[in-house]
Amino acid sequence: MHRIEIDAEMDLLSENKRLAEKNREYLKSKGITAINIMGAIGSGKTLLIEKTLQSVDYRVGVILGDVICKxxxxxVKKYDVSVEPINTGKECHLDAHLIxxxxxxxxxxDLILIENVGNLVCPVDFDLGEDYRVVMVSVTEGDDVVEKHxxxxxxADVIIINKIDLAEAVEADVDKMxxxxxxxxxxxxxxxxxxxxGKGFDEWLEFLRDAVKVR
Incomplete structure (x- = not known):
């Protein structure tokens, strides 16, 4: 039984990898940089996207993945950008097929920001065809959240530790994180x-400028 389950999982991941490469080829052909933003519910992923849309002058599209995206x-839609919601239902991650x-x-x-489903476990194995992986956590999740996942x-290519102004209030050690x-x-x-x-946001914009320029 365990052998069958392992084989099925390997087949699934292999097929996902194949589709991810097709996605990557398409994005490259169009000169689009794609960033997969992962993190738990409440870490600040959607707010990061909103503030990014307010701050950049290049063309941005957004893919939102969640159990229910409404x-x-x-x-995000109020910023008058191209947005595609993906309701995953019972699935706890996006995959290359959905993308x-x-x-x-x-x-x-020029840039696609992909907000993955809110958790730190399920999205790990599923390449979407993105150029960069960003993992976002907040101090309110506890200062052991990084070592636990x-x-x-x-x-990750970028790790964002958010809500640092609340660290003292929630007794979180940012330096430990x-x-x-x-x-x-x-x-x-x-x-x-x-x-x-706004702390640290300029550094995020700097990363984006470099990421889009690479294309």
């Missing part, structure tokens, strides 16, 4: 941020 879709159905709607953008941080992130992934860019006050 609330986030209404938040393949919507990316051709974004042929005239090493795999998603190990694969940074140390844990560096120990797990020494090559990731780590940004200490507080979206409400």
């Amino acid at each position: 609330a986030d879709y209404e938040r 393949s159905h919507v990316i051709q709607s974004f042929s005239d953008v 090493p795999e998603i941080f190990r694969l 940074v140390r844990d992130a560096k120990r797990i992934n020494g090559s990731a860019r780590i940004i200490k941020m507080d979206l409400k006050s």
Whole structure:
């Protein structure tokens, strides 16, 4: 029984990888940079996207993945950008197949921001065809959140530690979170941020400018 389950999982991941490469080829052909933003519910992913849309002067498209996307879709759509919601139902992550159905709607953008379903476990194994993986956590999740979820941080290009202004109130050690992130992934860019006050947001915009320029 276990052998069958393992084989089925390997087949699923192999097929996802194949579709992810097709997505990547399409995005490359159009000169589009894609960023997969992962994090738990309440970490600040949607607010990060909103503030980004307010701050950049290049063309941005947004893909929103959630069990039910209605609330986030209404938040983002008001910025008059191309938005595609993906309601995953019982699935706890986006996959390359779901992304393949919507990316051709974004042929005239420079950047696609993909908000993945809100958790730190399920999205880990599923390449979407993105150029960069961003993992966002907040101090309100506890300062042990990074060490408890090493795999998603190990694969990240950027790690954002958000809501740092609340660290003292929730007795979270931001320095510990940074140390844990560096120990797990020494090559990731780590940004200490507080979206409400604006701390660290300029560093995020700097990363985006470099990411889009690479294309």
